[in-house]
Amino acid sequence: MRVSEAVTTWRVGSATITRVEEQLGITNLPCEKYFPNFEREVLQRHRDWVAPDHYSPQHDRFVTSVHSWLIRVDGLTILLDTCGGNHKDRPWTHRFHQLDTPYLARLRAGGAAPEDIDMVLCTHLHADHVGWNTMLRDGRWVPTFPNAKYLYSRTDDAYWDKRQNPAMADDPRHMAYEDSVLPVVQSGQAVLVDDGYDLTSKLSVEAAPGHSPGHVLFKLVDGGMRAVFCGDVIHHALQVYAPHWTHMADEWPADAVASRQRMLQSCAELGALLFPIHFGAPHVARIDHGARGFSVRFVPGTT
Numbered sequence: 672m673r674v675s676e677a678v679t680t681w682r683v684g685s686a687t688i689t690r691v692e693e694q695l696g697i698t699n700l701p702c703e704k705y706f707p708n709f710e711r712e713v714l715q716r717h718r719d720w721v722a723p724d725h726y727s728p729q730h731d732r733f734v735t736s737v738h739s740w741l742i743r744v745d746g747l748t749i750l751l752d753t754c755g756g757n758h759k760d761r762p763w764t765h766r767f768h769q770l771d772t773p774y775l776a777r778l779r780a781g782g783a784a785p786e787d788i789d790m791v792l793c794t795h796l797h798a799d800h801v802g803w804n805t806m807l808r809d810g811r812w813v814p815t816f817p818n819a820k821y822l823y824s825r826t827d828d829a830y831w832d833k834r835q836n837p838a839m840a841d842d843p844r845h846m847a848y849e850d851s852v853l854p855v856v857q858s859g860q861a862v863l864v865d866d867g868y869d870l871t872s873k874l875s876v877e878a879a880p881g882h883s884p885g886h887v888l889f890k891l892v893d894g895g896m897r898a899v900f901c902g903d904v905i906h907h908a909l910q911v912y913a914p915h916w917t918h919m920a921d922e923w924p925a926d927a928v929a930s931r932q933r934m935l936q937s938c939a940e941l942g943a944l945l946f947p948i949h950f951g952a953p954h955v956a957r958i959d960h961g962a963r964g965f966s967v968r969f970v971p972g973t974t
């Protein structure tokens with residue numbers, strides 16, 4: 672795992688968006704497992720740009736990032752998706768098991784202390800998007816951001832909570848709900864949101880189901896400029912060229928493909944800057960209409 676100290680920022684209208692890295696490195700699993708319908712010829716066709724930032728030839732594995740987006744707009748300080756977190760038991764995924772990373776130091780390097788965060792946004796409730804929602808204090812999981820409202824999708828909350836969905840009791844992934852979502856519900860800081868919810872006049876929620884049942888996008892429109900914070904609607908830049916590749920953790924793969932197609936189409940039509948959570952460097956991209964579908968144009972930030 673490589674850890675970067677560099678803080679990189681993008682501007683969209685009056686908003687600034689800063690990347691806060693937790694980890695950057697190769698995936699747990701080979702390409703054929705990461706995307707069950709992976710096609711090696713697509714990788715070969717794009718080999719000139721995928722290595723080394725998006726694919727490691729040495730390991731024959733994809734390179735992916737895990738980071739948050741720190742958004743400042745209209746006087747608000749917003750943290751979107753909170754990575755894996757420290758000291759969490761994740762026996763099903765060693766990349767997130769019992770981590771000890773300097774994530775909060777990097778958040779501070781981005782200019783925000785935990786108490787500065789006004790809102791935490793979660794695109795969905797998988798372990799690598801909710802981890803820093805809480806931290807361990809005196810043996811208990813407590814909200815990391817004491818002054819924040821945490822926005823969760825109502826549909827995802829109902830799906831991952833074993834009290835609401837008894838089938839989840841047999842799925843080890845419900846551990847992420849117990850230690851990283853539920854303590855925030857119990858502290859009274861959680862706000863459950865649905866499709867069409869407006870956070871501010873510039874930021875809104877749109878349903879994008881598939882990777883998880885209640886997965887949402889956050890859309891920013893500011894001064895005529897647009898950004899889409901898409902969570903895991905897309906995992907890897909090669910999926911821009913192969914939107915039909917499903918991810919191993921997609922709950923509803925066919926819906927995930929439909930949500931990805933819809934999002935790519937919207938980004939290409941409206942010129943929105945795409946801020947995924949797992950793209951390798953430089954992490955942010957524009958989507959264009961290409962000869963065979965869509966194409967990706969990376970947009971580096973400034974340091």
Ligand SMILES: [Zn+2]
Pocket residue numbers: 797799800903948949
């Ligand atoms: Zn993820």
